[in-house]
Amino acid sequence: MRTRSQKQLPTAIAGFAVASLLCGGGATAARAESPVIAINRAAGATPVTRQALRGGISVLMGSGGNITVLDGADGKFMVDAGIAVSRKKIETVLAEIGPKPLKYLVNTHWHWDHTDGNAWAHADGATIIALPATRQRMSTTTRVDDWDYTFPPFPAAGLPTALVTSSKTMRFDGETIRIRPYVVSHTDGDLSVYFAKADVLSTGDTFWNGVYPFIDYSVGGGIDGMIRAASANLAMATNRTIVIPGHGPVGNKADLVAFRDMLVTIRKSISEMKQRGMTVDQLVAAKPTASFDAKWGRFVIGPDFFARLVYRGIPTKRPRRHTHDARF
Numbered sequence: 001m002r003t004r005s006q007k008q009l010p011t012a013i014a015g016f017a018v019a020s021l022l023c024g025g026g027a028t029a030a031r032a033e034s035p036v037i038a039i040n041r042a043a044g045a046t047p048v049t050r051q052a053l054r055g056g057i058s059v060l061m062g063s064g065g066n067i068t069v070l071d072g073a074d075g076k077f078m079v080d081a082g083i084a085v086s087r088k089k090i091e092t093v094l095a096e097i098g099p100k101p102l103k104y105l106v107n108t109h110w111h112w113d114h115t116d117g118n119a120w121a122h123a124d125g126a127t128i129i130a131l132p133a134t135r136q137r138m139s140t141t142t143r144v145d146d147w148d149y150t151f152p153p154f155p156a157a158g159l160p161t162a163l164v165t166s167s168k169t170m171r172f173d174g175e176t177i178r179i180r181p182y183v184v185s186h187t188d189g190d191l192s193v194y195f196a197k198a199d200v201l202s203t204g205d206t207f208w209n210g211v212y213p214f215i216d217y218s219v220g221g222g223i224d225g226m227i228r229a230a231s232a233n234l235a236m237a238t239n240r241t242i243v244i245p246g247h248g249p250v251g252n253k254a255d256l257v258a259f260r261d262m263l264v265t266i267r268k269s270i271s272e273m274k275q276r277g278m279t280v281d282q283l284v285a286a287k288p289t290a291s292f293d294a295k296w297g298r299f300v301i302g303p304d305f306f307a308r309l310v311y312r313g314i315p316t317k318r319p320r321r322h323t324h325d326a327r328f
């Protein structure tokens with residue numbers, strides 16, 4: 001079943017699917033190796049493809065997270081940089097887009113599958129823009145238990161140097177580019193990039209199109225923040241907006257609605273089970289996401305893993321105090 005489903009995945013994410021075999025059981029399952037290693041290997045073996053969108057904007061796939069590229073008279077403006085092993089392949093595609101140099105790179109958040117290419121992008125001339133939390137995570141050793149991986153500090157040359165602390169508007173290539181921080185959601189340092197003239201929105205990993213998302217609790221992320229970010233994305237989109245997710249194919253407003261509704265529905269049912277006293281293992285055994293799994297559970301984050309991620313972020317209601325409590 002899983003094998004047949006994976007054959008139907010778009011080629012851009014099929015290489016990533018190898019990791020689902022390794023991490024579908026979540027943090028407590030035995031693994032042969034970290035999915036980080038498997039995803040790096042997949043990037044090394046996967047071609048980088050380009051899909052032209054609108055207004056000089058393209059999306060590059062095949063190197064971890066999706067990469068947005070705006071090209072125009074002022075040069076290239078890139079959102080996320082993929083995995084470092086893909087450098088030559090990405091540079092080749094950038095050269096095919098046009099001769100203008102890379103001027104800016106925005107990191108939507110700290111995860112290596114979006115920032116590992118920072119050092120080469122900086123060497124190629126890019127000023128790197130991100131939230132302070134992203135630079136902070138990249139500057140230190142960070143353990144992500146769910147990936148069974150400890151990230152050493154990223155190379156200093158690839159750290160973001162243009163830090164934004166609130167919404168910022170840039171003019172570049174005739175575009176109006178709006179960079180907006182989210183609330184704490186997928187991580188503690190997510191931001192979106194909206195190209196107003198082309199009406200193209202890059203969401204980073206606050207939106208995974210058609211697949212269950214990862215949520216990074218190691219840096220304060222959570223399901224409730226993911227739902228708030230999903231609503232924020234919807235508020236930014238019109239029926240014309242092209243939406244570039246962190247992972248999965250290019251989408252639209254209807255895809256944002258489906259993602260938000262999936263998160264809300266699963267959060268509600270898992271919350272009810274948690275309030276009834278279910279342990280996380282009992283929850284997983286009850287398969288609370290079953291009606292969504294055929295569509296959403298075929299990628300890196302399998303159904304059991306996703307159920308555990310949602311469960312973790314739901315607070316347990318405190319038992320009511322008795323009215324005769326001596327303190328009252």
Ligand SMILES: [Zn+2]
Nearest residue numbers: 109111186205
């Ligand atoms: Zn991420």
